[in-house]
Amino acid sequence: MPLEAGEFHILGFPGNGTDEPEAFALVLNMDNHEEFSEPPVVRIHSECLTGESLGSLRCDCGYQLQEALRQIKKEGRGVLVYLRQEGRGIGLMNKIKAYELQDRGVDTMDANLMLGHPADARSFVRGAHILHGLGVERCRLLTNNPDKIHALEKAGIRVDARLPIEKRPDRYSLSYMQTKQTRFGHLYSFAEPGNP
Ligand SMILES: Nc1nc2c(ncn2[C@@H]2O[C@H](COP(=O)(O)OP(=O)(O)OP(=O)(O)O)[C@@H](O)[C@H]2O)c(=O)[nH]1
Numbered sequence: 001m002p003l004e005a006g007e008f009h010i011l012g013f014p015g016n017g018t019d020e021p022e023a024f025a026l027v028l029n030m031d032n033h034e035e036f037s038e039p040p041v042v043r044i045h046s047e048c049l050t051g052e053s054l055g056s057l058r059c060d061c062g063y064q065l066q067e068a069l070r071q072i073k074k075e076g077r078g079v080l081v082y083l084r085q086e087g088r089g090i091g092l093m094n095k096i097k098a099y100e101l102q103d104r105g106v107d108t109m110d111a112n113l114m115l116g117h118p119a120d121a122r123s124f125v126r127g128a129h130i131l132h133g134l135g136v137e138r139c140r141l142l143t144n145n146p147d148k149i150h151a152l153e154k155a156g157i158r159v160d161a162r163l164p165i166e167k168r169p170d171r172y173s174l175s176y177m178q179t180k181q182t183r184f185g186h187l188y189s190f191a192e193p194g195n196p
């Protein structure tokens with residue numbers, strides 16, 4: 001599939017009609033093991049229609065999706081697994097409701113909780129299964145989220161290195177990214193809230 005970031009193979013993974021939605025992976029050069037000494041670059045990406053399709057600036061998802069593909073292309077090999085866990089797993093309608101609360105000053109974690117949802121309702125086990133199916137047992141993971149690393153390791157994928165994937169915060173995304181840093185434990189290089 002020709003993408004702006006380069007040519008990738010797209011592989012589809014059907015859902016089960018109930019709790020497991022469809023997923024897909026964008027794969028580059030994964031049959032070619034001999035040529036590469038380091039484990040592949042991997043991104044486990046969660047759906048964000050507003051950030052990716054509409055170009056919403058209030059989160060960093062659109063940037064991260066494109067940047068992950070650019071990094072994989074630059075490396076010459078890797079996998080992006082796309083999981084349809086919109087809104088950290090609460091779905092688009094609930095995310096829109098959460099945005100309404102956020103417009104009234106509630107942060108992204110409390111907005112989920114006030115709506116009766118977990119702060120993060122996602123699971124990354126499917127991502128690990130898909131990686132296993134592609135023959136990936138270890139990787140260098142593009143993420144700022146330590147929970148994602150622990151989830152993959154628990155599911156049997158060794159994460160040899162974390163590769164940061166950071167959008168520079170701006171006036172639309174700063175408070176959202178600060179909340180991810182202070183409340184979700186995301187690792188960002190802008191160390192002090194208020195100092196992007
Ligand atoms: N409920 C809710 N979900 C959001 C909001 N903003 C983005 N999302 C969702 O958050 C998910 C992405 O999670 P992030 O916290 O941005 O990043 P991550 O995947 O945990 O970590 P990284 O690997 O560092 O990107 C996607 O499913 C988005 O749809 C929000 O304000 N509320």
Ligand SMILES: [Zn+2]
Pocket residue numbers: 048050051052059060061062
């Ligand atoms: Zn987003």
